[in-house]
Amino acid sequence: MTATTGTSAATGRAPERTHAPLGRVVGAEIRWVLRRPRTLVVLGLLALIPVAVAIGIAVAGRGGRGLIAQVAGNGFVLPVVALGLALTLLLPLAVASAAADAVAGEAGSGTLRGLLVAPVGRARFVVMKAAGVITVAVLAVAIIAVVGMIAGTLVVGGPGSLITLSGTTLGFGEALGRIALVAVWTIGQLLAVGAVALAISTFTEHPLVVLACVLGGLIVFGVLGAIPSLDWLQPLLLTSGFTAGTDVLRDPLPLDGLASSSLRALVYVVLGVGVTFWRMARRDG
Amino acid sequence: MRRRWFGAAGAVVAAGAVVAGVVGIGTASAQPQLPPVSPEDLVASVMTAQPGPFNGTVGIDNELGLPALPGAPQLGNGEQSARVWSGGDGKGRVALPSGDGEKTLVSDGTTRWAYDATDRTATRSTGGAPEQKDPQTDPAGASAQIIGELRKTSQVAVDGTAEVAGRSAYTLVLTPQPTERTVLREVRVAVDAEKRIPLQLTVLTTGSATPALQIGFDDVTFGPQDPSLFTFTPPPGTTVKDAPARPQGAPDRQGPPAGTTSVGDGWDRVVVFQRPAPQQGQQAPQGAPDLSALGTPVTGPFGSGRAITTAVGTAIVTDDGRVAVGAVPEPVVAEALGTR
Structure with a gap:
């Protein structure tokens, strides 16, 4: 069905077929992602996380231990805590489902073949699909952060400033900066998940396989990270950096954990994107 | 097709190596070249050091x-890290991060604050600077005296140099004399070559290549600090408590209980004391762990009790309330109890 055979695909592709402007292709993909009801439902449900935490804190009042207890009377902590909660499973789920739909979903419904014969280069195709995944990741994090700030201010209340875990008080501007930092960091971690999910997505035509692999992988990583005798594995596990988001609540801000976990996420991104390019350059439909 | 799979496998291996290289720690540290120094001079310079x-x-x-105590889980095996700031002149800040909170200790030279984020309590204590160094009028003589005392039971040497936290350091090594019946093999202290402050303490025990305890700087930067680090204002919503005041002139640390005797000296010293009996109808004071469920039962000439064995020493708590502790194997502790 394709114009190239297996051997010529390895040597090079016909350049005259890559004429569609990248912006238009990416825009079309993002519109397509955002018009899908499942994307909107997932984003809406994610927005409920900070609201649920805020109501729980407002009803239960102070007391209890753990990070959630820090939200009481300290509303600006809510977006940080909500992002931390969602990062363990729900945000990766949202990103993985977007990545699963991006390639495996299209393959499953038979539309991938049409895309691959369209005048869009394979590299552009990957960029376009990655843009859809990035959009979902950014929107999901932004919604939790913004709803978290609003719910934290309205429901929990607070002094208009952020009380850090170190007992210092940050002003409004610096608190906003910390929330923006944790949001950007969370997006970085999600991009690692999304890149790996996209890579898996190119090997299958069943979106469920992608979801199962990503969530199963996260759970396995979590289990491996909890075994003391395997602590030499920690630097390799993406999940072992997931707790570093809490560091934005410390003062002075320790950057080691955020930097090393972002670096680790970057390596996963490179791996995932590399495998995705490699696979899509050879895929026939 | 097979060749491509090999290519992909190679790419994955290469990427894995990049991960290990980028994220991994463990960098081999070369031994810096430093002028030789005697143990006496090294200790004397540490006592007069003004690191700033x-x-x-x-x-x-x-x-x-150590056995896991319910009241003090942080004493169990594991790695911890703390962030420290020192402004000199008794000013300092220590942050002990944990997964869901942080303990912060701040001293501005006169007032000390301890803030626990998990329950949002701040404890204030006032009084003299916490670590008042004894005025050393004659550091050279004092260090010679200290080294002389140590030499009775130990071999003291400056064992080359090391790089700790990116800084050149001398390594002061204390090794017990062969006659000492201790479980400790070596105590190593890395002293910064320029600033002369201890950078790392390592305790090695017999029969183990890995240190039983290592405390040291992972990184350290000398230079002026933000003065706002050394002040503390309890944030809104904090429970502020005052630490119970110490009577004037009392020592900083609680002295040993009355009736404490020590058997032996040097590395195999065993301290024997009577366990404070819990008063009738009163809960044991907080922080005093229940020792009755720890360790293994032992019997001997001293009667019967329970032995708690750790990497660096042994404690025996007898059923009649005596406690013997030392950095020695269990028979030596039992012997110390028997000589009472």
Whole structure:
């Protein structure tokens, strides 16, 4: 069905077929992602996380231990805590489902073949699909952060400033900066998940396989990270950096954990994107 | 097709190596070249050192094998890190991060605050500077005296140099004399070559290649610190408590209980004391762990009790309330109890 055979695909592709402007292709993909009801439902449900935490804190009042207890009377902590909660499973789920739909979903419904014969280069195709995944990741994090700030201010209340875990008080501007930092960091971690999910997505035509692999992988990583005798594995596990988001609540801000976990996420991104390019350059439909 | 799979496998291996290289720690440290120094001069320079303000991260690698106590889980085996800032003049700040909170200790020279984020309590204590160094009028003589005392039971040497936290350091090594019946093999202290402050303490035990305890800077930076680090204002919603005041002139640390005797000296010293009996109808004071469920039952000439063995020493708590502790194997502790 394709114009190239297996051997010529390895040597090079016909350049005259890559004429569609990248912006238009990416825009079309993002519109397509955002018009899908499942994307909107997932984003809406994610927005409920900070609201649920805020109501729980407002009803239960102070007391209890753990990070959630820090939200009481300290509303600006809510977006940080909500992002931390969602990062363990729900945000990766949202990103993985977007990545699963991006390639495996299209393959499953038979539309991938049409895309691959369209005048869009394979590299552009990957960029376009990655843009859809990035959009979902950014929107999901932004919604939790913004709803978290609003719910934290309205429901929990607070002094208009952020009380850090170190007992210092940050002003409004610096608190906003910390929330923006944790949001950007969370997006970085999600991009690692999304890149790996996209890579898996190119090997299958069943979106469920992608979801199962990503969530199963996260759970396995979590289990491996909890075994003391395997602590030499920690630097390799993406999940072992997931707790570093809490560091934005410390003062002075320790950057080691955020930097090393972002670096680790970057390596996963490179791996995932590399495998995705490699696979899509050879895929026939 | 097979060749492509090999290519992909190669790419994955290469990427894995990049991960290990980028994220991995363990960098081999070369031994810096430093002018030789005698143990006496090294100790004397440490006693007079004025390191000035600095900040850094201290890592604690605890393999002491202490039993897990419900009241003090942080004493169990594991790694911990603390961030420290020192402004000199008794000013300092220590942050002990944990997964869901942080303990912060701040001293501005006169007032000390301890803030616990998990329950949002701040404890204030006032009084003299916490670590008042004894005025050393004659550091050279004092250090010679200290080294002389140590030499009775130990071999003291400056064992080359090391690089700790990116800084050149002398390594002062204390080794017990062969006659000492201790479980400790070596105590190593890395002293910064320029600033002459201890950078790392390592305790090695017999029969183990890995340190039982290692406390040291992971990184340290000397230079002026932000003065706002050394002040503390309790944030809104904090429960502020005052620490119970110490009577004037009382020592900083609680002295040993009355009736404490020590058997032996040097490395195999065993301290024997009577366990404070819990008063009738009163809960044991907080922080005093229940020792009755720990350790293994032992019997001997001293009667019967329970032996708690750790990597760095042994304690025996007898059923009649005596406690013997030392950095020695169990028979030596039992012997000390028997000589009472």
